[in-house]
Amino acid sequence: MKESRAERYRSRRRNDSEVSRFWIMGLLFSLLVLAFEFLFEIPADATWLQEMEMALFSASFTLLAFYLLGLTFVFSRQQEAGKVNHHVIIYAWLGAILFHLFLLISNLANQHVYKAGIILFLGPLFLTVYHFITYLSALRAARQEQEQATAASYERAAYQLILEGTKVYGEINRLKTAYPEVEQMLRANEFYGKLERYALEMQQYLQTKQFTRKDVEVLEGHYYYLENLLLLAKQHPGIMESRAFAHRESHTR
Template structure:
């Protein structure tokens, strides 16, 4: 954009001729003045509603763009109240309109680019966080399942209790489903919620098993709770 703006400046200065006695020069300046004022107003609205959420986004300080627009407005106002007939002055007025316009467009482009990069970074951090939570749930669920299995082996009445209450099949299915999530490449929030539900079921089932008469709580599970 900087190269394009430089080419436009050179084109206006050396390739385009503006008649000094043209009757439309004042109308052109009035149009440039109105357009500059309007674009500055829209830019300030953009700062208020859009840029306020990400004040550090964008490659250009917004104060610089505001000052440039104000300078362009004052220059156009000066040409409106004066009777200068120098074509270079009117070329400068056009350039002073295109300059802030290019800066504004560039600021918007870099702003939305930075916002998109920040959003992608936040999404990556969220994905990594959900992945850590999911693997932690799988690990804890495996420990709880192992403890329930040990209790079933040492105390046959625990397995009888699980089968009598239709918990045995659900226990095995939940434990298998949690292990299958080790093959998932990217976790969604619903996956983490499902794993959490499975883990809470296994943990509650272990608590229920330990409440069975004659069952002594294992040292492994006591250390994990501590």
């Protein structure tokens, strides 16, 4: 099925947004890597290095567990899961966990090794944050598209009901003019006031900028009321509906 121009525009804008987000986060990660490598010094004989590695190991393990829970209960609700390859993120967390475990066991005295441990923690963290942001952005875009489609559907249904109701009201007025017994029936059964009020309310809905489900249900009720009155009017002997209206009904059946 060929995409419309609006769909192509939305798809292109969504892709541009994802690319921009990726490059921004990649730039931030690169700046952090350069800062840790050239601006920060880690003493090789510091007593808190093992505690830092233990904290990074625990944090990596915990974040991986939360990420797997997110894949199971949140991301699985969408087929593309935010258009991010989650296997890469899982492998990155596993690599970081193994590296931190290696540093805890080996107890190396090299600041570059510990800087690498910090960078290996920040890398999967950035990928995880990017995945969550991408997923939430895709979810919000899908929700907006769904809301727009629903609003368009309500609007189309409302205008169709107003159009058909106006035609039915016009046919009832024609029958009232041509057949006095129809007007007598409407007034005797106290249908006349409600008929005029419903017809006026349906016309007033033309000024509505955004229709809701309740508006469509109200218009449906008004339309079916007018249809029932027309059906009652046509039950009188000798009454014939207009040719144009009969032609409309033959097409709607």
